[in-house]
Amino acid sequence: MKKFFVTYILIPFLLFYAVPIEAAEKEQRKWKDETIYFLMVDRFNDGDTTNNFTVDVNDPEAYQGGDFQGIIDKLDYIKDMGFTAICLTPIFDNDKKGYHGYWIKDFYKTEEHFGSLDKFKELVKEAHKRNMKVILDFVANHVGLKSEWVNDPDKQDWFHDKKEIINWNNQKELENGWLNGLPDLAQENPEVKNYLIDAAKWWIKETDIDGYRLHAVNHAPVSFWADFAKEIKKEKQDFFLLGEIWSIEPTYIAQYEKAGIDGFVDYPLNGHLRTAFAKPDQSLERLFTVWETNKEAFENPYLLGTFMDNHDTVRFTRAAVNNNLHPGPRWKLALTYLYTTPGIPIVYYGSEIALDGGKDPDNRRIMDFRTDKELIDYISKIGELRDKHPSLTRGTMELLYEKKGMAVYKREYENETSVIAINNTKKSQKVTLTDKDIDADKELRGLLNGDVVQSENGEYNLIIDRDEAEIYFLTEKTGLNIPFLVILGGVIAAFILFLILARKKGRKTSS
Incomplete structure (x- = not known):
C-alpha cells in the first residue's frame, strides 16, 4: 500500500518535469x-x-x-x-x-x-x-x-x-x-x-x-x-x-x-x-x-x-x-x-x-x-x-562559431530550431551565443547528454567537454506552474484524506 502511495504521488511530478521536445509536424519521408x-x-x-x-x-x-x-x-x-x-x-x-x-x-x-x-x-x-x-x-x-x-x-x-x-x-x-x-x-x-x-x-x-x-x-x-x-x-x-x-x-x-x-x-x-x-x-x-x-x-x-x-x-x-x-x-x-x-x-x-x-x-x-x-x-x-x-535533414544551416575544432551551428526548419555543438579539441570549451544567433528568453535542451541551457540576459552559455557533442533544440523556458501546483496539492490532500478514512474504516471492521 505504501509503495502504491509513493508511486501515485510521484506520477504528477514526473509528468510535469519530463517536458518532451516536440519535433516539427512529421511529413512524408523523402x-x-x-x-x-x-x-x-x-x-x-x-x-x-x-x-x-x-x-x-x-x-x-x-x-x-x-x-x-x-x-x-x-x-x-x-x-x-x-x-x-x-x-x-x-x-x-x-x-x-x-x-x-x-x-x-x-x-x-x-x-x-x-x-x-x-x-x-x-x-x-x-x-x-x-x-x-x-x-x-x-x-x-x-x-x-x-x-x-x-x-x-x-x-x-x-x-x-x-x-x-x-x-x-x-x-x-x-x-x-x-x-x-x-x-x-x-x-x-x-x-x-x-x-x-x-x-x-x-x-x-x-x-x-x-x-x-x-x-x-x-x-x-x-x-x-x-x-x-x-x-x-x-x-x-x-x-x-x-x-x-x-x-x-x-x-x-x-x-x-x-x-x-x-x-x-x-x-x-x-x-x-x-x-x-x-x-x-x-x-x-x-x-x-x-x-x-x-x-x-x-x-x-x-x-x-x-x-x-x-x-x-x-x-x-x-x-x-x-x-x-x-x-x-x-x-x-x-x-x-x-x-x-x-x-x-x-x-x-x-x-x-x-x-x-x-x-x-x-x-x-x-x-x-x-x-x-x-x-x-x-x-x-x-x-x-x-x-x-x-530540422536535421531539411533545415537551413548557419555556422555560429568555429575555433580550432570547436564548432556550433544552427539549423532551422519551419518552427523547429536545432543547435549542434561539436568539441573536437583537447579541452572543455565554453561558447556564448547571443540573441543575434538565436531567439532570447528561451532554453536549449540537449538530447544527447541532457544538457539544458537557459537564456540569461539574452545569452546562452554552452559548455562542452572535450571530444563531446550535443544536439540542442530551442524550446520555451520551463519553470514552476503555480496553478498546476495548486491543483496538484489539492489532489494529493484529497488522496491522503481518503487513505486516512479508509484506514479508520478498516480498523473498525476488524474490531
Missing part, C-alpha cells in the same frame, strides 16, 4: 531524410552455408561467405541503429573471385555465392516490411574479363579499343579508356545503351528495389546518363539515382545532375571530413565552406551522400590508429556532423564497431558482430534524433 547503411554483400554476414563452394576466409581476395540470407538475418540489427535504407555492392553474376561484384558476367543473374533471385526478392520484401529502402550498385561502364561478350565477334563494337587511362583530366580518355583494365563498354552504341537501360529497368520491375548507386558515372557520356535517367524514372515513382564520381570539383559533378541523376557521393567534402576528425584541434571551418560551394553548384545539395569511408578508401578508423587515438570518440564526433548537416549519411558497414582496415582489400574485412556496443548505441541515438527532427 530521400533527403534517409540514412543509408552501405555494405559489401560478400563481407557482411554468412546466412547460408550451402553457397560457400569456393569460400576461402584466409584469402582476402576470395569469397568470404556473405549472402542475401545473411543480410535478411541482420535487417533488424541495421534498422535498430536507425538506418532507413541499405545500399548493396553489385549482386550480379561475376567472374571468378569477383566477390566485390564489379566484374560482371551476366546482368540478368544473381551471383551464385550470394543466393537466388527469389532470395533477393525476399530480402527486398523483408526490408520493405521494416520501412527500409534498398539501393543496388549498378555498373554501366564495363564488364568482367570473362564476360561472353568480350570474345563474341558480333559484339566487338560493344567495346572501346583497349587503352589505359593516362590523363585523368582528359574526359575522352575517361569515357573510352579501360578502367582498371576492364573491358570498357561503348554506351554511344545504341545496342549497348538499350541493353543497359533494359537490364536496369528489369531489376526494378522484377524485385521492386528503390534506387541505384551508379558506379563510375563520369566514365560514360553525359548523354547516356540523360537517356538512362529518363527511362529509369518511368519504372517507379521516386526511384533514386545516386552517382559516384571521383572528383572534388562540384561544378564538374553537377553536369551529371542536369542529366537527371538525383544525388552524388560527396567526394568534395570527404577529404576535409577525414582531415578534420582524424585528430583533435583541427579546424572544422572548411566543412562549412564546402557546403556553401555545394549549395551553389547543385540544384538539390540535400541529396548529396556524405560519408567518412567506403570500400574504395582506407577505413577512417586507420587514421585514428595512426594518430595513436582511440577511434570511438573520433567516430562519434564525425558521425554527429554527418547526421546533423545537409546530405544523406552513408555509413560503411563496420563503422559502428570502428572496424579497422587499410587499402583494398584490407578495408573489406568480414564483419564482426561480437563487439562492444558503445558506438552502436551512440549511432542508434543520433539516428533516432535525425529521424524525428526534420
